[in-house]
Amino acid sequence: MSQKVLLSTKEINIILHRLACQLLENHEDFKDTVLIGIQPRGIFVAQRLAKILQEEYKVKHIDLGFLDITFYRDDFRRGEKTLEATKTKINFLVEDKKVVLIDDVLYTGRSINAALTALQSFGRPKEVELLTLIDRRFSRHLPIQPNYRGRQVDAINNEKVKVMWKENDGEDVIYLINR
Numbered sequence: 001m002s003q004k005v006l007l008s009t010k011e012i013n014i015i016l017h018r019l020a021c022q023l024l025e026n027h028e029d030f031k032d033t034v035l036i037g038i039q040p041r042g043i044f045v046a047q048r049l050a051k052i053l054q055e056e057y058k059v060k061h062i063d064l065g066f067l068d069i070t071f072y073r074d075d076f077r078r079g080e081k082t083l084e085a086t087k088t089k090i091n092f093l094v095e096d097k098k099v100v101l102i103d104d105v106l107y108t109g110r111s112i113n114a115a116l117t118a119l120q121s122f123g124r125p126k127e128v129e130l131l132t133l134i135d136r137r138f139s140r141h142l143p144i145q146p147n148y149r150g151r152q153v154d155a156i157n158n159e160k161v162k163v164m165w166k167e168n169d170g171e172d173v174i175y176l177i178n179r
Contacts, residue, residue, distance in 0.1 A: 006134075006161065007151060007174040015150040016045075019131060020052040022148050023100065024059070032126070033098040034063040038115050039070075039086040042103035044165040045133050049102065065090035067101075072114035088118075095123035100148075104163045106132040109142035134161050134174065 007015070027033040030053070037046030043066045053059040068088040101115050112130060119125065131148035136155050155161055155176060162175045 001177065001179055003162075003175045003177040005173060006153065006176045009172040012133075012172050012174065015133065016048050016052060017056075019133075019148055019150055020049050020057065023049065023131070024053060024057055027098065027100075030059055030062050032096075033100060034065065034092060034094060035100050035102060036065045036067050036090065036094075036115075036119070038101060038103040038111060039066055039068040039088070041105075041163060041165070041168075042101075044167060045104055045131070046102040049131075063092040063097075065092065067115055067118055069111060069114040069118050072118040073110065090122055093123055094119065094125045096126045097123075098127045098129070099125040100129045100131055102131045104132070105134045105136060105161050106130070106144070106146055106149075107136045107139050107161075109140050109144035112144045113142055133163065136161060 035046050035050055037043035046064060050062045050064045053062055066087070066089045068086045070086065099119065101112065103111060106112065116128065129147040130144070132146045133150040135146055135149040135152045137152055138154055138156070153161060153176065158179050160177045160179065162177055164171055164173050166172050
């Protein structure tokens with residue numbers, strides 16, 4: 001098994017700032033927009049973006065939530081491993097709001113499909129956009145594409161993209177692992 005660094009801490013930071021600028025350009029004051037990080041790892045991207053928008057671009061208020069999709073996945077109860085749910089935290093209405101779903105890696109599209117289904121429990125959004133830090137474009141099972149993409153990676157099926165966050169893993173780095 002070998003691994004190579006896809007993105008360093010500095011490169012991740014640059015990409016997050018670019019994505020924040022793109023969000024700002026399209027959503028201005030975020031009055032009608034909410035950010036929702038998909039559990040478990042999309043929350044790190046969402047939190048970082050919200051922090052950049054608030055601290056560096058002076059956006060006064062951002063509704064930030066976290067969505068657990070465990071029981072909405074199409075592979076729920078298919079494997080030997082028992083899936084453990086995380087916690088959904090959405091303390092605002094999504095009805096008639098522009099929702100930006102945020103995840104770290106877009107791979108097959110199945111997690112995003114589950115997130116779209118789970119989101120319906122919180123109301124009917126006016127619009128839903130997708131932001132992903134990494135887009136593995138050749139691995140899609142469903143016709144799902146990001147509106148905002150940090151980096152496009154042409155990883156083949158025996159390669160894995162591993163995103164590590166300082167808050168969870170001790171460092172910010174993204175690896176391409178060849179199994």
